[in-house]
Amino acid sequence: MSHPHPDLSAPAPLQAGGLRVIPLGGLGEVGRNMTAFEYDGRLLLVDCGVLFPEDHHPGVDLILPDFEPIRERLDAVEALVLTHGHEDHIGATPYLLRERGDIPLVGSKLTLALLGSKLREHRLRETAQYEVAEGQTITFGPFVLEFVAVNHSIPDALAVVIRTGAGVVLHTGDFKMDQLPLDGRITDLNEFARLGDEGVDLFLTDSTNAEVPGFTTSEKDISPVLEGVFAKSDQRIIVACFASHVHRVQQVLDVAVAHGRKVGYVGRSMVRNMAIAQELGYLTVPPGVMVEAKELADLPPERQVLISTGSQGEPLSALSRIAQRSHSFVHLEEGDTVVLASSLIPGNENAVYRVINGLSRLGANVVHKGNALVHVSGHASAGELLYCYNIVKPRNVMPVHGEFRHMRANADLARATGVQNVVVAEDGVVVDLVDGIAKIVGKVEVGYVFVDGTTIGDISEASMKDRRILGEEGFLSVIVVVDSVTGKVVSGPEIHARGFAEEEATFDEIRQPIIDAINSAVADGANDSYQLQQTVRRVVGRWVNRAHRRRPMIVPVVIEA
Ligand SMILES: [Zn+2]
Numbered sequence: 001m002s003h004p005h006p007d008l009s010a011p012a013p014l015q016a017g018g019l020r021v022i023p024l025g026g027l028g029e030v031g032r033n034m035t036a037f038e039y040d041g042r043l044l045l046v047d048c049g050v051l052f053p054e055d056h057h058p059g060v061d062l063i064l065p066d067f068e069p070i071r072e073r074l075d076a077v078e079a080l081v082l083t084h085g086h087e088d089h090i091g092a093t094p095y096l097l098r099e100r101g102d103i104p105l106v107g108s109k110l111t112l113a114l115l116g117s118k119l120r121e122h123r124l125r126e127t128a129q130y131e132v133a134e135g136q137t138i139t140f141g142p143f144v145l146e147f148v149a150v151n152h153s154i155p156d157a158l159a160v161v162i163r164t165g166a167g168v169v170l171h172t173g174d175f176k177m178d179q180l181p182l183d184g185r186i187t188d189l190n191e192f193a194r195l196g197d198e199g200v201d202l203f204l205t206d207s208t209n210a211e212v213p214g215f216t217t218s219e220k221d222i223s224p225v226l227e228g229v230f231a232k233s234d235q236r237i238i239v240a241c242f243a244s245h246v247h248r249v250q251q252v253l254d255v256a257v258a259h260g261r262k263v264g265y266v267g268r269s270m271v272r273n274m275a276i277a278q279e280l281g282y283l284t285v286p287p288g289v290m291v292e293a294k295e296l297a298d299l300p301p302e303r304q305v306l307i308s309t310g311s312q313g314e315p316l317s318a319l320s321r322i323a324q325r326s327h328s329f330v331h332l333e334e335g336d337t338v339v340l341a342s343s344l345i346p347g348n349e350n351a352v353y354r355v356i357n358g359l360s361r362l363g364a365n366v367v368h369k370g371n372a373l374v375h376v377s378g379h380a381s382a383g384e385l386l387y388c389y390n391i392v393k394p395r396n397v398m399p400v401h402g403e404f405r406h407m408r409a410n411a412d413l414a415r416a417t418g419v420q421n422v423v424v425a426e427d428g429v430v431v432d433l434v435d436g437i438a439k440i441v442g443k444v445e446v447g448y449v450f451v452d453g454t455t456i457g458d459i460s461e462a463s464m465k466d467r468r469i470l471g472e473e474g475f476l477s478v479i480v481v482v483d484s485v486t487g488k489v490v491s492g493p494e495i496h497a498r499g500f501a502e503e504e505a506t507f508d509e510i511r512q513p514i515i516d517a518i519n520s521a522v523a524d525g526a527n528d529s530y531q532l533q534q535t536v537r538r539v540v541g542r543w544v545n546r547a548h549r550r551r552p553m554i555v556p557v558v559i560e561a
Pocket residue numbers: 084086089152174378
């Protein structure tokens with residue numbers, strides 16, 4: 001098995017007839033999935049998603065894949081293939097299109113519809129779109145694409161086959177193998193087998209659940225649990241789930257109808273996505289069941305169901321507002337039931353538990369995946385991946401979509417089935433498929449691109465570190481005025497603190513040492529304010545660390561007057 005190596009250098013130019021794979025995001029993290037394939041000087045992109053920030057990204061709205069390795073070659077991009085409509089696969093597309101607006105977009109009907117509403121929100125013109133379905137073939141430059149149905153936690157997901165002179169690549173996208181999905185559309189193992197017979201040279205597979213033994217539970221198994229929750233409740237029920245989980249919403253609708261309840265959506269993305277899903281026929285809404293969420297409150301509580309966003313504890317979401325009693329029209333009553341029918345994405349735990357606590361404090365019965373089967377994963381577990389490897393019999397495997405541990409577990413599964421060559425790469429690690437063998441050939445720089453308010457990519461990892469220091473340690477400013485001729489301190493030091501000891505007296509013991517340090521620096525020949533500022537920073541830094549065991553951000557300002 002090949003490992004990424006920290007001292008990899010930039011790859012040599014791609015050999016003629018070879019296919020290059022450049023992961024720009026999603027390998028080493030759960031989110032911002034994006035892969036570039038290069039053949040004969042042309043590029044094909046698969047997915048362009050966002051990563052949601054965690055607690056250690058204060059103030060960041062979104063994290064994008066890094067387009068830098070392909071930025072100079074955007075003209076060579078033949079198409080962007082979107083495997084399904086989840087944010088971590090389509091969410092960064094508007095940002096890519098701002099750099100080149102006419103990249104052809106390829107995806108299934110639902111994927112393109114969800115993307116379309118996103119592009120309109122970003123006020124981007126809709127570019128050439130190629131709607132594809134399973135079994136279809138379409139060619140872009142040297143890339144001959146074919147699509148295979150896969151089952152996932154959103155309808156209409158596709159795996160993509162990429163045929164070039166270098167061989168056959170099969171990219172699963174996100175998938176699982178639910179044998180009894182609500183829409184009857186299973187992962188097409190017949191097609192996987194046929195491709196296996198033809199010969200798959202490189203198989204890129206979803207690693208998210210590779211550490212989970214066995215098989216992912218069927219979506220349908222949630223229904224009886226919801227049924228039980230509804231049967232027990234004689235007040236209002238609020239169900240929070242992902243705004244793209246059409247089948248989860250379908251199950252809630254069906255149970256609500258069975259119990260004579262009416263349903264309203266809360267949360268902008270829920271309203272928007274479910275309208276799209278209903279219009280395109282992916283969601284079947286029984287007549288008379290839907291009510292405007294605001295009007296739902298006119299009904300008796302035992303006839304109300306709200307389907308809401310905010311299952312990940314997003315602070316501005318409908319559910320968070322409800323938990324904080326700040327939602328404009330949903331006011332929780334003691335004895336109401338709240339169901340969090342969703343996963344707990346790593347990094348969101350604190351936020352989710354905060355919401356659960358807030359709801360519990362208001363007297364709600366909270367049902368979540370920790371105490372009931374109200375969520376199943378959208379990803380293939382180890383057992384399903386083993387089936388895939390045995391059916392596809394690929395020559396080379398490259399695990400994708402997941403943290404390193406997930407990709408590593410996925411690699412072990414592939415090897416256990418006898419796959420000879422397994423390549424574990426991370427973002428930026430370049431893999432070439434040449435003469436039927438996939439190999440790591442180098443590395444390109446791939447960083448985190450932060451979207452922060454209206455700026456994209458202006459916030460660096462260094463400023464993120466500053467924000468963490470500000471958040472955890474606070475801030476100290478020291479202002480000193482020195483005589484421009486003698487270097488003597490004529491005013492100050494004036495010390496201001498935020499998020500640190502704010503008592504004036506705290507700083508009394510350090511004022512004189514600052515003056516002494518400046519005087520001795522001047523005596524040693526320091527003659528500009530930059531040098532004196534460094535002196536102040538050192539003295540104050542040592543003192544804070546010794547006397548307070550803290551490392552606040554220190555901003556020294558020395559003014560020559
Ligand atoms: Zn997905």
